[in-house]
Amino acid sequence: CTKDWILLIDADEVITPELAKEIKEVMEHGDYYVYEIPFNSVCFGKRIRFGGWSGSSRVRLFKKTSGHYSLDAVHEQFLTGDEIGKLHHRIDHYTYEDYYDYLHKFNRYTSEGAIVAFNKNKSAGLFNIVLNPIFKFLRMYIFRFGFLDGVEGLALSTFSALYTSVKYLKLREMKRKNDTNC
Structure with a gap:
């Protein structure tokens, strides 16, 4: 990566326009180097609001020198010593079509x-x-x-x-x- 910030998204995830605006703001004026982003799950063509499938947050925005992801094959996690901020707008995760x-x-x-x-x-x-x-x-x-x-x-x-x-x-x-x- 040639820039300071990394936004990590999977192919089945979509950044909403509101989240894109919030990301630009924290990259310019944010207090943290690492941010969690909340997720909406969309399964079988429907937004899933309950059952534990939505409402979670994951580290997806960070400065490239702030840490790294574990090498776990399933459910890898971001490892950092930095304090983690939280964004308000969500990533839409289209888990299963x-x-x-x-x-x-x-x-x-x-x-x-x-x-x-x-x-x-x-x-x-x-x-x-x-x-x-x-x-x-x-x-x-x-x-x-x-x-x-x-x-x-x-x-x-x-x-x-x-x-x-x-x-x-x-x-x-x-x-x-x-x-x-x-």
Whole structure:
């Protein structure tokens, strides 16, 4: 990068005009070198407001000398010693275009999650395969009000619970294969 500031966005993320204006202002007159930006999730053609899919913020604007991203394969994070400011306007994150898109990515993401869990020596017992997904569904759909997002909220809660179960099933298989190869 040839400039001092970096704005990191993925191909499925859109900067709103209001956010673009706010970014220009903090680059000229901001008090911080690192900023978190809030996210809106858009799944299956609908803005998702509940269930834990929106309302999060991530570091996406920073001076290039202020830190770096971790090398985690899944859910990498920005590492910095600087204080982090917060922007008000949001990035629109178009996570999954439709159910086909979600399920197409599902296998890869559960495999990557299993590898991360394997490297952290996580367990793959009954709790993580059966009970943890049930709690995940209840947390998203009931306690985080995912039901208010309609059918899409139900789908995301169900798929997220299934994701957890499949990830740990894959982890269990990896551990079994690793034990037989030792």
